[in-house]
Amino acid sequence: MSLDSKTPSGPLAEKWTRYRGTMNLVAPNNKRRIDIIVVGSGLAGASAAATLGELGYNVKCFTFHDSPRRAHSIAAQGGINAAKNYANDGDSVYRLFYDTIKGGDYRSRESNVYRLAEVSRNIIDQAVAQGVPFARDYGGLLDNRSFGGVQVSRTFYARGQTGQQLLLGAYQALSRQIALGTVEMYNRHEMLDLVLVDGKARGIVARNLVTGKLERFAAHCVVLGTGGYGNVFYLSTNAMMCNVTAAWRAVRRGAYMANPCFTQIHPTCIPQSGEYQSKLTLMSESLRNDGRVWVPKNPEDAKAIREGRKTGNDIPEEERDYFLERRYPAFGNLVPRDVASRAAKIACDEGLGVAPTGLAVFMDFSAAIERYGKSKANAMGLHNPGAEKIRELGEAVVSEKYGNLFEMYEKITGENPYKLPMKIYPAVHYTMGGLWVDYNLETNIPGLFAIGECNFSDHGANRLGASALMQGLADGYFVLPYTIGQFLSNEIRTPKFSPDAKEFVDTANETRQRLEGLMNVKGSQSVESFHRRLGKIMWEYCGMARNAEGLEKARKMIRELRDEFYKDVFIPGSLEEYNPELEKAHRVADFLELGELMIIDALNRNESCGGHFREEYQTEEGEALRNDEEYTYVAAWEYKGWAEEPALHKEELAFENVELKTRSYK
Amino acid sequence: MKLTLKIWRQKAPNAKGRFETYQVEANPHMSFLEMLDVLNEELIAKKEEPVVFEHDCREGICGTCSMVINGEPHGPMAGTTTCQLHMRHFRDGETIVIEPFRASAFPVMKDLAVDRSSMDRIIQAGGYISVNTGAAQDANAIPVDKDTAAHSFDAAACIGCGACIAACPNASAMLFVSAKVAHLALLPQGKVEAKRRAQAMVKQMDLEGFGMCSNITACEAECPKGISVENIARLNREYLSSALGSETVA
Ligand SMILES: Cc1cc2nc3c(=O)[nH]c(=O)nc-3n(C[C@H](O)[C@H](O)[C@H](O)COP(=O)(O)OP(=O)(O)OC[C@H]3O[C@@H](n4cnc5c(N)ncnc54)[C@H](O)[C@@H]3O)c2cc1C
Numbered sequence: 001m002s003l004d005s006k007t008p009s010g011p012l013a014e015k016w017t018r019y020r021g022t023m024n025l026v027a028p029n030n031k032r033r034i035d036i037i038v039v040g041s042g043l044a045g046a047s048a049a050a051t052l053g054e055l056g057y058n059v060k061c062f063t064f065h066d067s068p069r070r071a072h073s074i075a076a077q078g079g080i081n082a083a084k085n086y087a088n089d090g091d092s093v094y095r096l097f098y099d100t101i102k103g104g105d106y107r108s109r110e111s112n113v114y115r116l117a118e119v120s121r122n123i124i125d126q127a128v129a130q131g132v133p134f135a136r137d138y139g140g141l142l143d144n145r146s147f148g149g150v151q152v153s154r155t156f157y158a159r160g161q162t163g164q165q166l167l168l169g170a171y172q173a174l175s176r177q178i179a180l181g182t183v184e185m186y187n188r189h190e191m192l193d194l195v196l197v198d199g200k201a202r203g204i205v206a207r208n209l210v211t212g213k214l215e216r217f218a219a220h221c222v223v224l225g226t227g228g229y230g231n232v233f234y235l236s237t238n239a240m241m242c243n244v245t246a247a248w249r250a251v252r253r254g255a256y257m258a259n260p261c262f263t264q265i266h267p268t269c270i271p272q273s274g275e276y277q278s279k280l281t282l283m284s285e286s287l288r289n290d291g292r293v294w295v296p297k298n299p300e301d302a303k304a305i306r307e308g309r310k311t312g313n314d315i316p317e318e319e320r321d322y323f324l325e326r327r328y329p330a331f332g333n334l335v336p337r338d339v340a341s342r343a344a345k346i347a348c349d350e351g352l353g354v355a356p357t358g359l360a361v362f363m364d365f366s367a368a369i370e371r372y373g374k375s376k377a378n379a380m381g382l383h384n385p386g387a388e389k390i391r392e393l394g395e396a397v398v399s400e401k402y403g404n405l406f407e408m409y410e411k412i413t414g415e416n417p418y419k420l421p422m423k424i425y426p427a428v429h430y431t432m433g434g435l436w437v438d439y440n441l442e443t444n445i446p447g448l449f450a451i452g453e454c455n456f457s458d459h460g461a462n463r464l465g466a467s468a469l470m471q472g473l474a475d476g477y478f479v480l481p482y483t484i485g486q487f488l489s490n491e492i493r494t495p496k497f498s499p500d501a502k503e504f505v506d507t508a509n510e511t512r513q514r515l516e517g518l519m520n521v522k523g524s525q526s527v528e529s530f531h532r533r534l535g536k537i538m539w540e541y542c543g544m545a546r547n548a549e550g551l552e553k554a555r556k557m558i559r560e561l562r563d564e565f566y567k568d569v570f571i572p573g574s575l576e577e578y579n580p581e582l583e584k585a586h587r588v589a590d591f592l593e594l595g596e597l598m599i600i601d602a603l604n605r606n607e608s609c610g611g612h613f614r615e616e617y618q619t620e621e622g623e624a625l626r627n628d629e630e631y632t633y634v635a636a637w638e639y640k641g642w643a644e645e646p647a648l649h650k651e652e653l654a655f656e657n658v659e660l661k662t663r664s665y666k
Numbered sequence: 667m668k669l670t671l672k673i674w675r676q677k678a679p680n681a682k683g684r685f686e687t688y689q690v691e692a693n694p695h696m697s698f699l700e701m702l703d704v705l706n707e708e709l710i711a712k713k714e715e716p717v718v719f720e721h722d723c724r725e726g727i728c729g730t731c732s733m734v735i736n737g738e739p740h741g742p743m744a745g746t747t748t749c750q751l752h753m754r755h756f757r758d759g760e761t762i763v764i765e766p767f768r769a770s771a772f773p774v775m776k777d778l779a780v781d782r783s784s785m786d787r788i789i790q791a792g793g794y795i796s797v798n799t800g801a802a803q804d805a806n807a808i809p810v811d812k813d814t815a816a817h818s819f820d821a822a823a824c825i826g827c828g829a830c831i832a833a834c835p836n837a838s839a840m841l842f843v844s845a846k847v848a849h850l851a852l853l854p855q856g857k858v859e860a861k862r863r864a865q866a867m868v869k870q871m872d873l874e875g876f877g878m879c880s881n882i883t884a885c886e887a888e889c890p891k892g893i894s895v896e897n898i899a900r901l902n903r904e905y906l907s908s909a910l911g912s913e914t915v916a
């Protein structure tokens with residue numbers, strides 16, 4: 001099947017406006033007759049459910065969390081981009097579009113990205129109207145900062161809790177619709193399968209996590225806003241419950257998975273400290289506005305630090321290698337994430353790592369503290385303030401900007417980052433890959449839509465910082481509520497579906513058998529132990545650097561692990577009760593299948609681009625080497641069966657408005 | 667470090683619960699929840715049922731983790747959620763008592779997991795600004811004084827964990843409610859509906875069976891996000907008193 005992106009015709013800057021003006025609409029009286037299922041209540045799901053409810057549709061919204069407010073979006077720290085140009089530094093819709101295409105290493109769809117940049121401005125307006133307390137300057141206007149991969153200040157933020165505040169905004173809008181009765185909320189319900197009727201998505205099977213019972217739900221269409229799959233690596237910055245099950249079950253029913261190997265490794269996370277570790281903690285990219293990344297020049301110094309004989313403060317300025325500033329003078333510490341991560345890995349591979357494990361580099365705020373301290377002293381009219389006073393004033397400024405992050409760092413590591421440079425290391429953070437969607441955000445299954453991190457749409461091979469919140473909210477507030485009409489306008493005569501119809505009952509039975517199968521293995525190893533082993537394989541062979549040999553090996557290892565899982569996993573408790581181990585088990589079962597597909601995708605893509613770095617394809621300076629001739633396409637994979645090879649479908653990417661260039665941040 | 671854990675085990679909402687004692691070997695760098703992970707892995711290896719506890723972000727922001735540790739919601743460290751608590755703050759050989767949050771509006775579901783949906787219903791009653799998508803004006807059209815925005819943010823930092831309620835002898839939800847009321851009422855956008863919002867939320871709080879506030883301030887002491895009881899004073903002062911005479915919510 002050829003993949004039709006359904007991109008409207010016309011000049012780039014006019015596509016969305018024109019399309020919106022000519023799209024099919026559903027009249028208000030018809031909306032009332034139409035049911036929509038939204039799975040997920042993160043930024044994408046909550047904003048979509050609330051907006052669809054406001055428009056008059058009957059919405060059912062599902063989350064496996066105990067409340068919509070707990071979705072993983074809550075943890076986003078740094079900020080959200082928008083082409084407002086409030087800073088008057090030359091920003092524009094085009095520039096945000098261009099930065100995103102370039103940042104994604106020319107592997108995303110121009111039309112979608114341009115639309116994203118356009119609606120980014122509405123998001124900020126909407127959020128402020130909802131009461132999101134963004135940072136402000138002394139004039140009372142909104143403040144901005146910079147994120148990696150760009151040279152303007154377009155990131156709006158609410159201290160280090162931007163995701164929390166935006167999600168609360170969406171959650172409150174959703175709560176209002178719940179109270180008005182337009183949205184029915186199903187907390188603690190986990191979607192375990194998608195129901196198709198005559199090839200269209202018409203419902204889901206969900207497990208009530210409290211009773212353990214399977215329940216069937218019907219609607220005219222289904223929207224997935226179920227987040228990313230970074231936890232396939234076991235250790236990641238994602239919340240513990242993030243998983244791929246909803247998306248993967250859709251894949252098993254025929255939806256295509258696009259670019260699954262495109263994962264983002266975030267350069268600044270707190271390094272792993274032990275085997276028992278359950279997750280990794282992000283230190284927001286915003287810190288790279290002020291933090292300078294370095295390692296000692298001399299391996300002996302690095303060794304002394306690792307062994308606790310020296311600290312970062314003992315290394316004099318001239319003995320430090322500020323490797324990002326050295327390698328990328330134009331962007332310095334603010335290079336995109338993939339570039340920064342790889343540079344840190346190279347430094348550690350050379351034996352310059354500064355944690356006991358050898359896997360960490362420094363991020364240092366002393367220069368910023370001094371700079372801010374001096375300017376504060378000036379502003380206060382202090383004459384000849386001592387070094388100590390300057391430090392004190394500087395620390396106060398840094399604390400105002402990043403206080404909660406510094407606190408989090410200290411809680412976890414027990415070290416004071418105002419006094420000692422932070423130790424950081426890259427960790428899995430975000431997945432650019434996801435369900436393939438067209439311009440309408442519809443998958444190849446009619447009536448199945450995917451929004452937020454769970455689709456593949458806008459970030460190509462690497463996402464720029466502060467763009468996921470933007471995309472999730474763009475999809476949920478400003479895109480899907482319109483584009484869904486393209487499908488639904490043909491459904492106004494379709495009567496309501498009954499969840500007792502054969503298709504629903506059959507799907508629920510299949511789900512039950514699957515779960516019973518898992519329960520009945522009654523082996524000896526815990527679910528967690530399998531997840532850890534899967535994560536290690538993925539990180540080792542499909543992480544920051546990949547090569548064909550390693551990938552082939554990993555594929556075999558995953559298959560073996562999967563066999564072992566189905567022979568020897570042990571799940572305590574029973575099916576029909578509150579059973580978190582069973583929840584974990586079916587999520588890990590799906591990760592075991594997704595992992596293999598990621599490897600297949602990584603093997604297929606014989607080039608390096610963005611977060612996908614194939615060691616065989618690099619420039620002499622160790623930078624990613626794309627192969628535009630052969631790989632300027634989206635790889636969308638069709639599941640063909642347990643033992644079969646998946647089928648590859650290509651969506652060729654046309655670049656009509658930007659020139660394909662080697663990405664350079666030098 | 668070797669620890670003795672006394673943990674509340676309860677099979678289902680209506681089942682009778684009891685404390686069980688476990689021994690576990692921890693490492694001071696572990697988080698409290700990682701220590702419980704270790705215990706659970708050991709229980710699973712013995713084919714016993716692991717201890718059910720809720721958690722997700724493990725970064726102190728989602729508000730999911732909820733347990734009472736040695737009598738204190740979220741344990742002994744001020745301004746810290748359970749997931750952010752590290753074992754270096756405990757002594758080798760210590761006995762730690764772990765229980766669920768207790769309040770009649772928070773029924774126990776299993777072991778340490780409780781149902782906090784009552785808090786969602788309070789927000790549904792009015793904890794929002796009534797604005798539809800697409801109806802907003804330019805974000806910079808209404809300047810907000812930096813300090814006011816900061817105060818609003820301080821209140822908005824509530825993670826909805828319910829520790830304030832678990833800490834309160836009356837199981838009052840006033841700190842939680844007042845934080846939302848203050849967050850929105852401090853902003854010009856939220857002022858319009860301020861009275862109505864406060865009345866509706868307080869009314870729902872009563873309906874859910876939360877107790878009255880009698881100014882004990884245990885809530886503030888246990889709140890992991892430093893939400894101040896000044897919010898309660900503001901709620902009482904500005905809205906409840908005036909509400910008696912003016913518009914009431916049906
Ligand atoms: C630590 C951290 C910091 C970040 N900081 C930033 C930042 O500063 N700026 C930025 O732009 N991006 C940031 N990101 C990325 C961004 O937060 C996420 O990409 C984004 O929030 C994802 O939103 P979402 O709505 O797609 O999914 P999520 O927020 O993950 O929501 C998924 C929802 O789906 C539900 N769900 C999933 N599966 C099922 C199922 N089977 N059945 C029922 N419900 C289901 C969940 O319960 C949840 O409600 C950060 C990410 C991390 C990990």
Ligand code: SF4
Pocket residue numbers: 823824825826827828829830831841842845888889890891892893
């Ligand atoms: S006020 Fe504090 S203790 Fe209460 S719910 Fe909010 S964050 Fe938790």
Ligand code: FES
Pocket residue numbers: 720721722723724725726727728729730731747748749750
């Ligand atoms: S697990 Fe999220 S706050 Fe503790």
